[in-house]
Amino acid sequence: MKAIVYRDTGAPDVLRLVDRDRPEPGPGEVRVRVAVSGVNPTDWQARSGIGHPKRFAEVTPHLDGAGTVDAVGEGVDRGRVGQRVWLFMAAAGRPTGTAAEFTVVPAEQAVPLPDGAGFDLGAALGVPALTAHRALTVAEDGPDRLRPGALEGKVVLAAGGAGAVGHAVIQLARWAGATVVGTVSSPAKAGLATAAGAHHVVDYRRGDPAAEIRRIAPQGVDLVAEVALGANLALDLAVLRTGGTISTYANDGGRPVELDVPRTMVLNARLQFLVLYTAGPRARAAAVEDVAAAVRDGALPVGEEHGLPLVRFPLDRTADAHRAVEGRAVGKVLVDVAP
Template identity: 80%
Template sequence: MTADEDKHKDEGRIMKAIIYRANGGPEVLELVERDLPEPGPGEVRVRVAVSGVNPTDWKARQGANGSLAFPEYTPHHDAGGVIDAVGEGVDAGRVGQRVWLHMAAGGRPTGTAAEYTVVPVERTAPLPDEVGFDVAAALGVPALTAHRALTVAEDAPDRLSPGALEGKVVLAAGGAGAVGHAVIQLARWAGATVISTVSGPEKARLAKAAGAHHVVNYREGDPAAEIRALAPNGVDIVAEVALGANLDLDLAVLATRGTIATYANDGNKPVALDVRQNMTLNTRFQFLVLYTVGPKALAAGAEDVSAALRDGALPVGEEHGLPLHRFPLDRTAEAQRAVAEGAVGKVLVDVAP
């Protein structure tokens, strides 16, 4: 069937989608019907099964990225689904392929909170038949952020694979969060010794279930001494979610030439650096956000995450340290509110019945 015949076949078909036309709270999200989108050159259309919700989704909706660049947006970057149409220049053999999506809404108005979405083909990656769409929707932002955090150290490789981090010590701050969970799983898959800091026993249980070798409650005792006892030569890579709150602890346990890769500053505590201390340590600070990380890093991350996926290294669910919270498409506003209010685990939107 030609591309023109495909278009003719799809004429008149509609889909359900979540949109917003102005920045604001969850109330700006609307469930609407829209014409089925057509993929352009280098693009694919994906029938979405499950959409993943991340903090960046509600923050963008509230205006963190500035005023809207398009008349309306469909939110969410991540999803699992099936390619059902391809644009010019894309292998037609990919139709019917199960995929995981990442950065679907990056610089585009068409995210994954819809029955169908159109994305550049490079923002999709094959999903093994044995891996569920729940796992697919939980990858994307968390897994690629974790990959970046683990591959920016001076004395460590810039790609992940089994054994790549052998002999390294990784500290996953907030190991019960979605990114912390991915840091633990990817670092463990790559051969690192993984320590995670948490705020209480329930989150400690989740971090251990994710695969952390050691878990330290940063609210009790002397966490720096406890981490130093576990890693006498210091921590090589810190994947940090709250730099202002945790900087003193990070520097107290960091190895010489260690790296602090920070992807958030939960709590918004100001960051003040002791220049001499960091000069002596030869500290490397890496600030990261996927919007501007660049296509090379995104492609490398997607390849390595897919390899870990094929190895069965990235399971989700309560028993694997990442509880799932599910909402139907028409309750996407509640799903985003749950993330904004700090739901522990991964919030998913079930798009397909």
């Protein structure tokens, strides 16, 4: 089979297209013929060696993808052969991710993809959608599961509403009944956040964004899903209601976080840091179930018309796909594995 590998961490040029033996599934595992592989910031960071120590002599990257189960290991229902699935965390703690024609994962990390949901959608779920779910379910007085109506009456602020996680936050929050406000940095990104389903979009680089958000939510925002805490914390605190939650999954831009402790205390605010990989199996399993339900309801479409442009590369240009993600390409970067 064809696979992308790297043996040393570094720039995208360390990625190589090679021939490898087709892997065999072990007990509790499935083998998937990969159609589309999704690329996340975590993938290029691991390849670069940033915060992710390399554990294996050779690594095939990428956590997310979609394809068809073509073999199962001992203890797995053989009826799963031929099932269309989306994959998450394929390369987490394992040397073989989805940047290959075949990959092997634990059976529970291959989630059935319903009829009508394409492989592009499946490959775009994984890290972004599961992270968005976690961000929306950590508030002290909010739900720990998502379903239609679970966020009824709540106001959710999706910071960076044109990004992959921000896009999923908007879609999941709207599916769950929240009023959704997206913040963006340009008119083009405002169009994407609106297409994703945001009820209101605010350009944080123009005018008085705090006043604009307060006009939308006079009592304050219930929950902020934050992508750039250092840059946005002052705005978040200016619009957060008493007892509200800021759930932060990234600090894009790397600006140091300066916390106004008295103000945060008076708000009785919750500042919740999160990362999918250490969230624990219970939280991840709940996220998978709820995201799968949203997919069945047609609540998580992708493509420019739905607010998430798809940026595509063939397998032999995976290095260029990594460069696109590192360069902050707008939309979801996908690698077409199958011809």
